[in-house]
Amino acid sequence: MDEVKPTKVIDARGSFCPGPLMELIKAYKQGKVGDVISVYSTDNGTKKDAPEWIKKSGNELIGIFDRSGYFEIVMRKSK
């Protein structure tokens, strides 16, 4: 799924719950429909919370990718 180029990347590595999710929501609110937002995180709570929020808020979860020492969550703003 690396072909999807993010419109915005949030590097929230080292930030704890709920920091990364709140940064993602902020970027989502500031963005436009169709934007691809990616968040880097090392917080395990975020790995569960963020995808759930993305689905519940009616957006598209493009994927959760394991990177070395962190993970990346990618979403598309669909509304």
Add this chain to the structure above:
Amino acid sequence: MSNKVSLILFSGNIDKLMAGSIIASGAVANEMEVNIFVTFWALLQLKKNGAPPPTLSPEAGKMAPQIMKVMKEKKIPSWLDTIKQISEIGKVNVYGCSMFADLLEMNKDEFDPIMKDLIGVSQFVDMSKDSSMTLFL
């Protein structure tokens, strides 16, 4: 189902204040409005100048120095920074308790500007009566 959460912050211990700010974040993530009533020792933590130094709840016991150290090392944001961050994202209203402010002769200007107003208990209870939960911390 109501789309509001009410929090009463009473303790001035930073672990409880952080629990409050984290629950408030969860509410904002769920697109809920949050009304926060800050009273007693928590209210002192909202003072612009002369807020008491940070403390943890007594149950931290011997772990307190370690916890304080870890929180500093890992740059955990303060409860107030979290509240400020989420108030840019969602509907978060912070009110101070007018009774405690009167008791110590503090006026609105002495508190962090995140505080919208000093209000009385009946006004807050009126806000909380149609919340899906009201927590006292």
